[in-house]
Amino acid sequence: MLSLRTRIALLLFCVIGLNLAGAGITLWYTNRTQSLQVQLSAKNVEALEASHGLSAALMEQKGDTTYYLLSHDDSWLKELDRKRVLFEERLSKVKESAFSEESLLVLSKLERLYATYDASRKVVIENYKQRRSKVGAELHWKIRDEFSTLLLLCKEFRALYEQAIEQNRKNFSEEAKIVSNVITGGLILSAIIELLLIVFLYRKILDPIRTLAHATDDVCDSTSPSTKNDVLALSNKLESLIMHIDDTQKELDANKETLMQSEKMVLVGKLAAGVAHSIRNPLTSVKMRLFSLERSLELDEQQQEDFGVVSEEILHIDNIMKNFLEFSRRPELKAKLQSPSEVVDMALKLLKHRFESQQVRVSVERTGLLPAIPIDGGQLKETLVNLILNACDAMVQGGSIIITEKTDIVEPLGTIVFIRIEDTGPGIAEDVLEKIFEPFFSTKEEGSGLGLAIAKRIVEEHGGWLHVTSSENQGTAFLLALPVTRGTTWQKFS
Known part of the structure; x- marks a missing residue:
């Protein structure tokens, strides 16, 4: 039969093992859940950035077309061809990430309408090449509605994707809430079991030991091993174990908070960079138009000063957007x-x-x-x-x-x-x-x-x-x- 000391040691080792196993399972599940969420979020953000790129590529094509019609410089046509290929590549990439039949239907409609718009645009450019500016201008006005519809389809797909991301977030939150409730229930159950264990230890083990210690105090001399020393050693070990568990839990909570904050900063940084990139493209068109206006208009001194201020402010906004995009990397200073x-x-x-x-x-x-x-x-x-x-x-x-x-x-x-x-x-x-x-x-x-x-x-x-x-x-x-x-x-x- 096992001695009392051995039985207490075995019982304590069992409690320690259960707590470590529970903490390990909780930590494993938390890390796995966070890893899956990060992967899902990264995939969604990448696809969302690609959908943003559709609108940007479309606007860039419009800008190149306009620049060619204004300057008749064939280099703009080469740039237009390059951006047409870029648009088609982004469209293919977005189609690969289509998440529903509705989104696939929007992309198919976008692809068909873009083919029609691209063909009409080629006719407009050809008319301008043949010096039939009037015919080209009339047809150019007609295809503006097609361009507006293309932009609306891009925005519609982006809105569908944002809704899907939001739904994924809600589903993850609900699952996390369920897991949290399960863990909370497990903690409550663990607390009840530990309370019963304490009662058992006091009634079945510690009280008899204390009674036995007091009963043998009178018969034990000063050189004999004292039962009180064993109880004190056991008490110290239990106290040390409790403190260790508390510190481990605090460390786990701190690590969890750090991981959640880091994930939040990564997501916000990526989304912010995407928004800043989308804003800078229209600013480029505005700067080019201002440059054309400045060369074609006759301005007095006050108007020239105002025009200069507007140009400086647009440049200011453009620099801010550039800083936003470069926030995640160290700036390259040109001293x-x-x-x-x-x-x-x-x-x-x-x-x-x-x-x-x-x-x-x-x-x-x-x-x-x-x-x-x-x-x-x-x-x-x-x-x-x-x-x-x-x-x-x-x-x-x-x-x-x-x-x-x-x-x-x-x-x-x-x-x-x-x-x-x-x-x-x-x-x-x-x-x-x-x-x-x-x-x-x-x-x-x-x-x-x-x-x-x-x-x-x-x-x-x-x-x-x-x-x-x-x-x-x-x-x-x-x-x-x-x-x-x-x-x-x-x-x-x-």
């Missing part, structure tokens, strides 16, 4: 020797009308132009514009912005260029201040939450740093620091 003061002046000139409309007074404090250092003027201007616009948006009732420029020596870095942007706005709360540089964190209803994150990364890519100080009702100050002397950080610009 040249330039004074940061010149970049500050360019940013202020660009925002001149914004200051007037929001009643913001801007002053620059400098003793002279900052020294020329290797910088990417375009990206540094985006950083300054972002910081200044944030200050303007914070001062709803108007206010003042003070930009201070200076140089100083910071050991062991050497000479540092400092640009301080200080506003008289309401300031930033302390709980928000520590999060403002985190990607996708924004206090604005329509903000993307990428502006300050990109600004910080651009400054760090220049080998500098971006620091913020603020207090509620006392304004906010951003300090931008850039090194003057080339170091290891700048070797990429050599």
